[in-house]
Amino acid sequence: MLDKTYDPAAVEAGRDEAWEAAGRYRPRGAGTPYCIMMPPPNVTGSLHMGHALNHTVQDTLVRFKRMQGRDVLWQPGTDHAGIATQMVVERELAAEGTSRRAIGREAFVDRVWQWKAESGRTIVAQLRRLGASPDWSRERFTMDDGLSAAVRRAFVSLHREGLIYKDERLVNWDCQLHTAISDLEVVSKEVDGQLWHFAYPLEDGSGSITVATTRPETMLGDTGVAVHPEDERYRDLVGKHVVLPLVGRRIPIVADEYSDPEKGTGAVKITPAHDFNDFEVGRRRGLEALNILDPDGRLNDTVPAAYRGLDRFAARDRVVADLDAAGVLVKTEPYRYMVPFGDRSNTVIEPYLTDQWFCDAPTLAKDAIAAVEDGRTTFVPANWAATYFDWMRNIQPWCISRQLWWGHRIPAWYGPDGAVFVEESEADAHAAARAHYGREVALEQDPDVLDTWFSSGLWPFSTLDWPAGSSELQRYYPTDVLVTGFDIIFFWVARMMMQGLHFMGEVPFREVYIHGLVRDEAGQKMSKSKGNIVDPLQLVEDYGADALRFAILASLAQGRDIKLGESRVQGYRNFVTKLWNAARFCELQDCRPEPAFAPEAVETTLNRWIVADLAATRDVVTAALEGYRFNEAALALYRFVWDRFCDWYLELAKPVLDAGGPAAAETRATAAWVLGRVFRLLHPMMPFVTEALDEQLLGAEPHGLIVADWPAPVAVDDGGARAEIEWLIALVSEIRTARSELRVPASARLALWIAEPDAAVRARLAAWRPAIERLARLDGVHEGMPESAGGTLQVVVDGLTYVVPLAGHVDVDEERARLDKEMAKLEADVARLDRKLANPQFVAKAPEDVVEEQRERRAERAATLARLEAAAARLEGR
């Protein structure tokens, strides 16, 4: 027996373990392969709404495909997330009063591994709680031996091809983390600052040129002043020199297109080592790049003694004060401008001149762009391709080295004279060094590690045992679809495309399904600082994973962010409860699956109707899931279960079941069959409750639904069943509405009269009399016109008038008013349709079936109207 109330916790408990133990998560080995690579969550992270959304979508797809008979591999794993993880552990050390530098590199890395071992299971456990069904036996971690080997192979190979190189360039430098970061890890924020104008005196004493800056401390590194070649104001100054105040350095005034006469004073100070634009100008004009900062962001020894060792911001104040004292501060104005911050450290990022490893992204991007252009990979929704192209076509060399300790150590070793040996192992490096020097030398490995995304970019094939190779690699690459948020199209999707195409010669995935972000009920992005985080696990605890999953999917309109509040989840928990109770009713009614049940062969109108309706729902759901229209699939099932099966089918079945006989037997079998189909259709979206019901109610074999066949289409000839049930629903609804509007007490059992039924209607009434009486609260169905005192209620359905004598329950005026309201609506409809049909253009140009449809509609409305008019007249007549 099913429990009286649905208890998600009880229903969901133990099911993940059972599925896994039964091997359900593993590829079945037969069927067309279907593969999804799980975007590896940060190993030390915990589940947030974004994960819940992302994994619910993947799991729904995977379960759907599994049921369709595909050989499904959902490859799971986690990411080492270099900076984020290192920071967490560093914070821990700080709390203990020590630091990574204090304990040293080796001890620190050990410590991170230790921490990973402790906290690395959380996210996986949480995903399991959600119902995620990847092949956990294949779980990978980006720093596993195999994946690390893949990283080294990729690095060495790209290096040999000249696509990875070391260069001294400006990078985004994080002064707190002491590492370079990529462009993508920099977030610009608008800041209220000041714009200072300084007059740099000309060397020849003939005056000065005024430049403006928001970062005065950088003037200590100025090696030039640029003006626009066309700028009349400064034309005569080009080629002259100024003497840099405070420093005394003689620097040239150069002409360069970069200088914008409209901006600031039109003359711009050039600090090649500390500004990306200035760096380019410096290169073009042969200006020296003078690095004035140390890795902490303090001024170094290239600046005058007074400023050495000062922090960049302290130096700023000092420089301004000194320039003011020197009389060259022309003016100071408040100024709003954009300042780059590190997305992790949230400190101001400095452009900084260092030696770093770069990947030639512009070259790798070529095929990655072509692959999307020619449709080898497509985006869903398609417009995300524009974002992808936009970034790919403007891609810059990718700085892949990080001055961190946690991550893949760069496989480069340096000899005593600085010669570099890039090899997959230290042994190989030594061999190369021997060949180079003709003797054994001491080598030192590059201290840096690689950007985390370098290894994540290899994920679609490194997880399948590349470079060693395996049958899985052959079978599942390219994967079918990547499911991810738009926020990492650049970070991750682009990198996988570049590396996948380069190393595998084929795209990593054929489709990229991009979903939105989860926001709170007010549409705010969830963040810890706002305190509006909704914890998915709390929701799972309160309402069940099934409810959360279904809520997510039902809210997931394509290409939009989703706003998910608790009430939404609650609503779908109610839906699960509804399903549970419907199943329980069927159980009480002894509905059991009939092995020989053939949906096409059911005979009663009611059963033919529900079978036909379910067949249509199946088609809608199948097409919706295939097209990533999850909300459409969810809604179709919600409607079928609640509005059709529960509200009408079961209610109409009650009298049939009570009456017994062959019709009752068929109905029991049909109900059981329909529920079984519903469980299957719903399973990818709400896996737990559907399988529990399938087992408990229908006696299906344990953990079988997850691998049950997806329902095949059913070709039903409903033989007029739909029309008949629609008539019945309309009749009952009309009477209910009229009763409610006339405030007839619910308890009043009234008779139904029909004046002139034809044979068909007479038969229908006879067949459905118990149902009509039950659902419309009636007692007796009669032919003819009633002798009524005390008013009547009259409704028109399919052109026939049905009369309910009210016997004093209501007064005539109220019924008259109700009829008037309905007639007014119909009159308006008829008038509108008449206007349309009277338009010769419409009749001539619109498709025939559309015109015919309007004519029929017009006739139907007019007939109903006539009946209502007659009914009104009868009211008057008394």
Place this chain on the structure above:
RNA sequence: GCGGGCGUAGCUCAGCGGUAGAGCACGGCGUUUACACCGCCGGUGUCGGAGGUUCGAACCCUUCCGCCCGCACCA
């Protein structure tokens, strides 16, 4: 500045060329031993504004207004 998106019922959103919809919220009524996590009943809303295309536009085009998100700028 460039790109993308959004503006439909109180709220959250479907619909995207042929009668304006759902859920939630709200209000009324509670009869039916599956379900109060329920049942029944209740929606005229300039489909952001203005033009245009069309026999017909919430849906296509143009333009304007308002909001959001990327990217760039960052003297």
